[in-house]
Amino acid sequence: MQSTPKTLTSAGLRRDAGGSSDAALVQRVKQGERSAFDLLVAKYQHKILNLVMRYVKDPSEAMDVAQEAFIKAYRAVPSFRGDSAFYTWLYRIAINTAKNHLVAARRRPLSLEAELPEGDGFESFATLRDIDTPERLALTDEIGEAIASAVEDLPDELRTAILLREIEGMSYEEIAQAMDCPVGTVRSRIFRAREAIDKRIQELM
Amino acid sequence: MSEHFDEQISEFIDDEMSPEQCEFFVRRLQKDDEARARYMRYQLIGAAVRGEHIQRNALELRRRLEAALATDASAATAKGHAIAGHQLVVGAGIAAGFVLFAAIGWGVAMLDRLPPVDAGEFAAAVSGSSSLAAKPSASLDGGSWAGQMLVHHAGYSSGFNRTLTVLVAPEDEPSAALAAVPVD
Numbered sequence: 001m002q003s004t005p006k007t008l009t010s011a012g013l014r015r016d017a018g019g020s021s022d023a024a025l026v027q028r029v030k031q032g033e034r035s036a037f038d039l040l041v042a043k044y045q046h047k048i049l050n051l052v053m054r055y056v057k058d059p060s061e062a063m064d065v066a067q068e069a070f071i072k073a074y075r076a077v078p079s080f081r082g083d084s085a086f087y088t089w090l091y092r093i094a095i096n097t098a099k100n101h102l103v104a105a106r107r108r109p110l111s112l113e114a115e116l117p118e119g120d121g122f123e124s125f126a127t128l129r130d131i132d133t134p135e136r137l138a139l140t141d142e143i144g145e146a147i148a149s150a151v152e153d154l155p156d157e158l159r160t161a162i163l164l165r166e167i168e169g170m171s172y173e174e175i176a177q178a179m180d181c182p183v184g185t186v187r188s189r190i191f192r193a194r195e196a197i198d199k200r201i202q203e204l205m
Numbered sequence: 206m207s208e209h210f211d212e213q214i215s216e217f218i219d220d221e222m223s224p225e226q227c228e229f230f231v232r233r234l235q236k237d238d239e240a241r242a243r244y245m246r247y248q249l250i251g252a253a254v255r256g257e258h259i260q261r262n263a264l265e266l267r268r269r270l271e272a273a274l275a276t277d278a279s280a281a282t283a284k285g286h287a288i289a290g291h292q293l294v295v296g297a298g299i300a301a302g303f304v305l306f307a308a309i310g311w312g313v314a315m316l317d318r319l320p321p322v323d324a325g326e327f328a329a330a331v332s333g334s335s336s337l338a339a340k341p342s343a344s345l346d347g348g349s350w351a352g353q354m355l356v357h358h359a360g361y362s363s364g365f366n367r368t369l370t371v372l373v374a375p376e377d378e379p380s381a382a383l384a385a386v387p388v389d
Contacts (some may be wrong), residue, residue, distance in 0.1 A: 021220045022293065024227035028235070034274055035235050042245045043218075045266050063266060070270050071277065130297035147253040165219060166263040172221050191215040197250050198243070205246065 022086040029077045037074055044087060045070075048094050055098035069094040132195045145202050150197040158196065161189035210237075214244050218251065 022043075028036030051068050056062040073093050078088055151159060157179070164175045172190075176183045216222055217230050234240050245267075253336075 001219065017327065019220050020222055020224045022229040023219050024231045028231055033235065036231065038271065039244060041267050041270055044246045046257045049266065050257050056263055062376055065274060066266055071273055072323060074274060144253055151254060162254060166251050170217065187212065187216060187221070191212040194215050194247050194250055195211070198246050
């Protein structure tokens, strides 16, 4: 197995800026296409949840906060001017939402759940919170393991290409220099790596 | 779906497209359910490879968001209709205001065209009687719009005439009525 070159680890968070891809999606959202926002959510949901969980430890509460942050972002997209990267903007919204949640939680005298009556109006709320079922936990663990295993099984050149891209955040051009191959080859290797991993997880999805 | 398009999904995720390519690609991606599903899986793979360890509930987040935003959109639509109705009423009010303002303006403009009025005629019109004993020495010309308006309304609008009669032209004091009218 070929290890990831250590000298390239500072290549950058630049890739997180999401430049043209995000700009194109944001533009579509501004035109009222919610499905474009769904693509942005798919891209950033893990990052945002991880971020929120640094503030809010309870997973279901973190989920509520992340959801609120995305909804705020969706409503505010028309005023997003693009002065900063979309993720930077979303990141700020998520942090503020999490902090506000903590402030509000401190003001709450008792746990809300303890006061909930068992009426009709609260059943759907309870259902929404009931997301960490054993089946789901097992499934997500299985997906995670399948991906890790698929990465291990990749040919060296594919694994290196995808790791440089995903972990180091390097551009195709930087990877081409690091691996001493044309940019087109890098593009193809990264795609083939994703394809190979995707085949392993498709049946689990 | 072609392999080339699949490769473009990968390229798009890595932000290796020009803005123009992105714009074109997103339009196509939005129409293609299978491509979108692949895009989602590639994003999931990326998160797992980056060690973001797939949050167990992240997979649920999109579904919940979709439901929440759909509700949000319905509410916004309903609110939009309510606002539109309110705006219609306000708009109609503003339009009516403009019409009233224009009518008043037109009335004032028309007054400027009235011929000079004799103060005696005015007093007679105000009092509703032709047997006024006193005839004032001053006359009102067309430039004195307030005086004209009083005369105009006194002469042609009976309701307003009565009001004016009470306010400024008691029958027993015709000269007092004239004293209230600007005279050049």
